Amino acid sequence: MKKYQPNSSYYPDDKDLLDFFHTARPSTRNIKKHLARSGIFISKRADKADAYLASADIDLSWESCIALSNIVPDRVSNKKWTSISFETDEDFSVIRDILNASCTSHDSTKDNISFHGSGNVLDIDVDYTEPDLSQTRLFQQVPKHSQVEVSKTDNGFQIRRTVDSKSNELVSKFEMKIKSEVEKSSKKLIRESILLTELKSAEARINFFFSLMDELEGFDYLDLISVKVSNMDSELPEDDDDETDEEKELSELIKSKIAKADFSGKGLRSDPQIKQFLEQGYFISSATWVVEAKDANWGRVEIHCGFMDESDSQIFEYKVPSLRPRNLDEYEPKRSPNPFEQRQISDILIKRAKEVYSEIKNQ
Structure with a gap:
């Protein structure tokens, strides 16, 4: 464990610790309150986070960072x-x-x-x-x-x-x-950038999500919560987020089929109903699913990603709505990830999304 030294080249080698302060940036007031609970009281003259931590003369462990991050008010946690x-x-x-x-x-x-x-x-x-x-x-x-x-x-x-x-x-x-x-x-x-318009077939677009859900590094797929289906030939306005009856039907169909099949795609694509919808130009445009971390203490993580239209271009959007840490009791409620966890999980998702997009685009 190394002592926190602001603006120093001796700053901990652990990149995770450094990323926490860049991403979460806990306010001085919250840091002061947190340390006070541990019996550490900081001079009122210290008006910056660095000053608070330095004058506290304490070591910041990984556990301390997580504790601090949980009291940081995150104004963008619910945003994509x-x-x-x-x-x-x-x-x-x-x-x-x-x-x-x-x-x-x-x-x-x-x-x-x-x-x-x-x-x-x-x-x-x-x-x-x-x-x-x-x-x-x-x-x-x-x-x-x-x-x-x-x-x-x-x-x-x-x-x-x-x-x-x-x-x-x-x-x-x-x-x-x-x-x-x-x-x-x-x-x-x-x-x-990841442009859905570059994937010319409905099958390619649906395979993008299948691969992303099934092969996310460090996670095992557990369950599909929801999917949204769109049509390649839709003439609806760009800001119209309402699904048609056919799209709702296909969304529920795909959700039920995925629960009974693997992600090889063979069983899903050969299904008569799915095949008919794909031939008509229907594809997955967003999905929300649950994965379980293989090694990290995140436990079960809920992930959402999809595409939206903005200024005549396809924008890949994503967020991590919730997670249930591995050390929590099964019946304890899930919580929103702190800013640091959001950043780490999102980076893994984006890296894999780029790989899948490149693979499918170049086929």
């Missing part, structure tokens, strides 16, 4: 996320400077943008307000929160964001600025 990756030979420090300048020059007077993080993980929080359209008589503003995370990858960087119009606006601005600056230095910038 999406991500895009960029392959580039530009140095990540340059990307960081571009993002910092872009945040500083953001022209919206209604947005409060905070830019923080260090090393290979950057976090951008946006607090803003929107009119409450449910209040017809009174014009009221509702506080909103969006989050963008930028992290270095082996061949470039990845941008994750909550699925909402504000983060989409901000990331679009980032992308344009990064592209402009990188092109000036004659360096490459290749955008990589």
Whole structure:
């Protein structure tokens, strides 16, 4: 166990510990309360999380991090996320400077943008307000929160964001600025994303979900909670989330068939009813299922992912609604994952989704 030392190269080698502080960022008030419960009282002069932890003169173990993360109010836990990756030979420090300048020059007077993080993980929080359209008589503003995370990858960087119009606006601005600056230095910038429109057949699209559910690294498939079915030739408006009667019928059919078959796809595709629906252009557009971690203490984890239309493009979205830790009694309620757990599980999901997408696309 190593002592927490802010802004020090001696910071623990355990990357998980570092990622926790980048992702969860517990407030100083919550840290103070948590330590007080353990009989550790911090000077009121300490006004930053680093100062609180340093003046406490304690060691932060993995268990301490989890305990702290559970008291962090997560404003984005119920939101879906999406991500895009960029392959580039530009140095990540340059990307960081571009993002910092872009945040500083953001022209919206209604947005409060905070830019923080260090090393290979950057976090951008946006607090803003929107009119409450449910209040017809009174014009009221509702506080909103969006989050963008930028992290270095082996061949470039990845941008994750909550699925909402504000983060989409901000990331679009980032992308344009990064592209402009990188092109000036004659360096490459290749955008990589999961586009369902690139999978031309209903069978390919349904196999994407079968492979993702069955072959998620570190997890065993347990149960399918729900699926949503769409049609490749649908003329419904993009914002219409209601399923037709046929789509509801197929959703229930696929759910019942999966419960009785493996994910090889042979039994499902050869089924007369499934085959008929596939020939008519129906495919899975989203799914929610339960997996069990093989080694980690997460236990049973609920996962959701799917595709949505936004600005005439297909966006892959995902979230981890709940988990039941392995050490909990079977009858204890499941809980929402903390920000650190959300990040770790989401990274595993995204990695596998990219692999499956590439395999099916190149067939």
